[in-house]
Every structure is written in structure tokens, then in C-alpha cells.
Amino acid sequence: xxxxxxxxxPLSVPEGAIxxxxxxxxxxxxxxxxWYRQYSRxxxxxxxxxxxxxxxxxxxxxAQVDKSSKYISLFIRDSQPSDSATYLCAMRSTTSGTxxxxxxxxxxxxxxx
Amino acid sequence: DADVTQTxxxxxxxxxxxIMLECSQTKGHDRMYWYRQDPxxxxxxxxxxxxxxxxxxxxxxxxxxxxxxxxxxxxLSLESAIPNQTALYFCATSDFGLAGxxxxxxxxxxxxxxxx
Numbered sequence: 001x002x003x004x005x006x007x008x009x010p011l012s013v014p015e016g017a018i019x020x021x022x023x024x025x026x027x028x029x030x031x032x033x034x035w036y037r038q039y040s041r042x043x044x045x046x047x048x049x050x051x052x053x054x055x056x057x058x059x060x061x062x063a064q065v066d067k068s069s070k071y072i073s074l075f076i077r078d079s080q081p082s083d084s085a086t087y088l089c090a091m092r093s094t095t096s097g098t099x100x101x102x103x104x105x106x107x108x109x110x111x112x113x
Numbered sequence: 114d115a116d117v118t119q120t121x122x123x124x125x126x127x128x129x130x131x132i133m134l135e136c137s138q139t140k141g142h143d144r145m146y147w148y149r150q151d152p153x154x155x156x157x158x159x160x161x162x163x164x165x166x167x168x169x170x171x172x173x174x175x176x177x178x179x180x181x182x183x184x185x186x187x188x189l190s191l192e193s194a195i196p197n198q199t200a201l202y203f204c205a206t207s208d209f210g211l212a213g214x215x216x217x218x219x220x221x222x223x224x225x226x227x228x229x
Contacts, residue, residue, distance in 0.1 A: 008153065032216070043117075043203050043220030044156070088155065092216055101216065103148075105155035 003027050006089055006104030015113050019076040023089035023104045026070065030091040030100075033065050035074045038086045038106065047087075048074065079111045116140045117221035119204050125227045132191040134224050136204030144207040145187040146218065147171075147179060149200040156203065162187055163209075194228040201225055 006023045013019055021035075032051055036044035048063040050056045050072075056063045062075040072091075076083055089104040117138045126132055136145065147159040148171075158171030160179040168181055176198060180188045191198055202225075205218040 006155075034217070036218075041223075043205075043222055044218075045220070046217050049217070090218075101158065101218070103156040105153060 001026060004089065004091060004102050004104045007107055008105055010108040010110055012110045012112060013079055015079060015081060015111055017079050017111075019079050019083070019109060019111075021074040021076075021087050021089075021107050021109070023072050023091075024070055025072070025091055025102075027091075027093065027100070027102075028067075028070070029093040030102075032092040033063070033072050034090040034092070035061075035063055036088040036090055036103070038088060040085075044088055044103075079109075081111050081113045083111050084109055117204060117206055117219055119202075119221040119224050121224060122222065123225045125229065126194055127229050128195055130194050130228075132194050132226065134189045134202055134204075134226070136187045136189070136221055138185050138204075138206045138219075138221075140206050140208070140219060141184075142206040142208040142219075143184065144209060144216070145181065146205040146207070147177075147187065147189045148203045148205065149173070149198075150203060150223075151200050159189065191226075191228075194226075196228045199226060199228045 004025045034049040035047045037047045038044040050063045050065045053067045060077045064073045086106040086108045088106045092101045143164045146161045148156045162168045162181045178190045204221040207216045207218045
């Protein structure tokens, strides 16, 4: 079983829709939770991060972490065609000196004009 | 100019050849990483380096080696390339600051490597 699971999509939505992207994980040592966005033929770039459980909002984006369920989400409000990209969740822990920074496989999102 | 650059951007080579991928950064970060990205498998960590004298294996280091020539330069070598090393390779940097937090990774544009 992978430590981080993410539905690969593709997910197609009309412009203006609310998008929900999710990841589940199995390692309770993960403390930091990130969402990266990757446009075609580009490297990933950090979009949002959250420490431990809770919500964080930044403009049209909201990141949620539920550590009790080992489940994280990214919501995109009023989605735009420019949001079309692959979204990667990532998680980090440092336990007993072992560095772990694990990425999900990514969900491909298409926002249709 | 881009903060993290990778050369070459595209490379086609043959089985058994030695290949070097280079990464340079102007962000002043101590930490550098090499990942490969395959469809359906996501990003997998090959090697990482927390400073010039500290190099560590990641999840999938077999068949690869690295060299950290300076704080700003981190090279990945495939000693004898094989077809299943065909992938998109990314270099990344991060700066684990005083606040700790996310250890945000900044990625280069990637190198598309094809091994025939």
C-alpha cells in the first residue's frame, strides 16, 4: 500500500464550479501537508501548505487537513480555465532523523470554458 | 533568470551509455534533491543533499549516483542507462529555515530523458 493515495483523474468541471481534490495517507508521523500545482511541461510549484489539522484559506483556495481520518483536501472556488493543471499533494515528516517528503501521484484537473 | 535550472532539457540516449544531468540554483538554498516522475507513479526521490558534504539515498537510488560540486550545483548520473530509466527528471531545492515549517521545495523545469 502506498503511503499517500491520490485519485489520478482526470477531473473535468465547468468554469465557475467548486473543485474538491483529495489525498489519503497512512503514516501518522506526517506533520506538514502541502499542495503543489504542476502545469504541463513545468516543474511543480507550491500552492498551499498546512501544519497539522485544520483549514487554511488563500483567495479561491482552501486546504483542509483531518489527521484523525488521515485525509487532506484542496478546494478551489470559482474555478477558471487557468486552473487546469495537475495537483499534487505532498507530506513531510522528520522522525528519528529520517527525512520523508512524499508526493501523491497527482490529480489532473481540466476546467472547461 | 530562473532560480533553478536544469541541463539538458531533453536527451535521447542508448542503453549502456553514461548520462549526466546537471542542476544549478541561485536561491542560496542548502538542500537539493533529484526526483523522477513517471505517469501513475508520481514523484519519486532519487537522492537528496542537505549540504555539500551530506548526500543521502532516496527511495529509488539504484542505478543512479550524484555529485554535489558546490552549494549551487547538484548533478545526477546514470552510469549505464537502461530503458526503464526513461522518465522526467526534476531537480529541486529547499531552505529549511529557522521556522522549520514546510521545507518548501522549488523545482526546476525538468529534463525529459529517453533511453532507447
